[in-house]
Amino acid sequence: MAKNNTPKTERLDKIISSQGLISRSEVKQLVKKGEVSVNGNVIKDSSIKVSYDDAIVVCGQSLSQSRYTYIMLNKPKGVVSSTDDKRDKTVVDILPDELKRKNLFPAGRLDKDTTGFCLITDDGEIAHNILSPSRHVTKTYIAEVDRPIDVENAKKAFLDGVVLGDGTVLLSAILEEMPCADKHLFKVIIKEGKYHQIKRMFASLGTTVIELKRIAIGGLPLDNSLPEGFARLLTDEELKSIVENDERF
Ligand code: URA
Numbered sequence: 001m002a003k004n005n006t007p008k009t010e011r012l013d014k015i016i017s018s019q020g021l022i023s024r025s026e027v028k029q030l031v032k033k034g035e036v037s038v039n040g041n042v043i044k045d046s047s048i049k050v051s052y053d054d055a056i057v058v059c060g061q062s063l064s065q066s067r068y069t070y071i072m073l074n075k076p077k078g079v080v081s082s083t084d085d086k087r088d089k090t091v092v093d094i095l096p097d098e099l100k101r102k103n104l105f106p107a108g109r110l111d112k113d114t115t116g117f118c119l120i121t122d123d124g125e126i127a128h129n130i131l132s133p134s135r136h137v138t139k140t141y142i143a144e145v146d147r148p149i150d151v152e153n154a155k156k157a158f159l160d161g162v163v164l165g166d167g168t169v170l171l172s173a174i175l176e177e178m179p180c181a182d183k184h185l186f187k188v189i190i191k192e193g194k195y196h197q198i199k200r201m202f203a204s205l206g207t208t209v210i211e212l213k214r215i216a217i218g219g220l221p222l223d224n225s226l227p228e229g230f231a232r233l234l235t236d237e238e239l240k241s242i243v244e245n246d247e248r249f
Contacts, residue, residue, distance in 0.1 A: 009049040009050060009051045010049065010050065010051075011046070011047050011048070011049060011050075012027070012031075012036070012038065012043060012045075012046050012047065012048050012049070012050050012056070013027040013028060013031075013046040013047065015050060015056065015063070016036070016056065016058060016063060018069075018101065022058070023098075024046075027046050027058075028046045030058060030059065031043055031044065031045070031046040032044075035058060035059045036056070036057070036058050037056075037057045038050050038054050038055070038056055038057075039054055039055050040055070068121060068122050068123035068126070069099075069101060069104065069120075069121060069122050069123075069233070070119065070120075070121050070123065070126070070233065070234040070238075070239050071095065071099055071104070071119070071120040071121065071231050071232070071233055071234065072117060072118075072119065072220075072222070072223060072226065072231060072232055072233075072234055072238075073091055073094075073095065073117075073118040073119075073120055073230075073231040074115070074116060074117065074118075074222060074223075074226045074227060074228050074229065074230055074231070075091055075110055075114070075115055075116060075117075075118040075214075075228070076094075076115060076228040076229045077112070077113050077114075077115055078112060078113075079091055079093070079094055079112070080112050081106040081108070081109040081110045081111075081118060082105075082106070082109075083104070083105050083106075088112065091106050091118050091120060092104050092105070092106070092120065094229060094231075095120065095231050096231065099231055099232075099233065101122070102122070103122040104120050104121065104122050105120065105121070105122070105127070106118050106119065106120050107119040107120070107121055107126065107127035107130050107131065108127075108130065108131050108139070108193050109193070110214060111196065111199075111212070113212070114212045114213065114214065115211075115212070115213045115214075115228060116141075116212075116213040116214035116215055116222055117214045117215060117216065117217055117220075117221075117222040118214070119217055119234075119242070120231070126239075126242075126243075129243060130217065130218070130242065130243070131193060133171060133191060133192035135243070136191045137191065137217065137218045137242065137243060138189050138190065138191050138216070138217075138218055139189070139190055139191070139193065139214060139216070139217055140187065140188070140189045140214070140215050140216035140217075140221075141187070141188045141189075141190070141198050141212055141213065141214050141215065142178070142185060142186070142187055142188075142211075142212070142213045142215055143185070143186050143187075143188055143198055143202060143209050143211070143212050144183050144184060144185050144186075144209070144210050144211040144212075145184045145186065145202050145207040145208060145209055145210065146184070146207060146208045146209075146210050147184060147206075147207055147208075148184055149184070149202075149205050149206075149207055150205075151175075151177050153205075154175055154205050155174075155175045157204070157205065158172070158173040158174065158175040158188070158201065159172050159173070159174065159175075160172070161173075162200075162201050162204050163204070164194075164200050164201075164204060165200070165203075165204070168194065170190075170192065170194065170197070170201065171190070171191055171192050172191075173188060173189060173190045173191075173201065174187075174188070174189040175187070175188055176188075184207075187215075188201070198212055199212070217242050218241065218242040218243055218244055219241040219242065219244040220234075220238050220239075220241045220242045
């Protein structure tokens with residue numbers, strides 16, 4: 001049977017409002033004002049069917065071409081990285097209403113007491129790519145530990161691949177000391193995400209992680225202007241920079 005390559009179509013107002021920034025009724029108003037065009041033509045009816053391949057412009061801004069949602073959340077402490085939990089609030093629960101939609105889940109887990117960049121999406125494929133160690137998408141953390149360490153030894157141990165207490169051999173990781181007068185702070189770059197990985201890596205050096213924050217996924221840093229507990233959509237460029245390969249190791 002011949003494959004049907006016709007792109008899937010949806011109502012224009014549905015596609016625009018599914019971006020999470022403008023409601024359907026607002027889309028109607030913008031259409032009335034002539035602020036919406038599809039493939040260069042100003043549209044007068046917000047119910048027309050368009051496809052995700054069409055070039056949709058709203059108030060002079062191109063709409064993201066993606067049918068999936070990608071959200072950067074600056075995770076606060078005390079929420080869990082799952083989609084539902086009996087006791088605690090989840091990273092999906094704390095999203096603002098305009099970003100909430102079906103099938104969202106966190107791409108990778110941060111511990112309840114870890115803060116920082118949590119990517120929330122409904123795109124299973126990108127989540128798989130980000131999490132798969134073979135794809136080498138790095139995750140960068142700032143860790144504060146409870147006591148000084150032998151930094152040169154630790155760097156070498158991380159680069160060689162730490163062997164955890166249960167015999168798990170970790171992939172090569174980068175450790176950088178972050179000079180600080182009254183804290184023992186380190187930047188750590190890893191390319192996999194084993195259970196409590198950073199905490200266990202420091203435990204193998206005889207230290208305890210007391211604060212942990214994820215500050216980047218791949219080439220995309222956490223937006224510094226996003227306070228803890230706040231979230232926003234990623235741009236297409238930001239999404240691309242997540243999966244850029246890191247050539248450092
Ligand atoms: N490593 C940890 O130990 N905890 C996290 O939340 C993330 C990485």
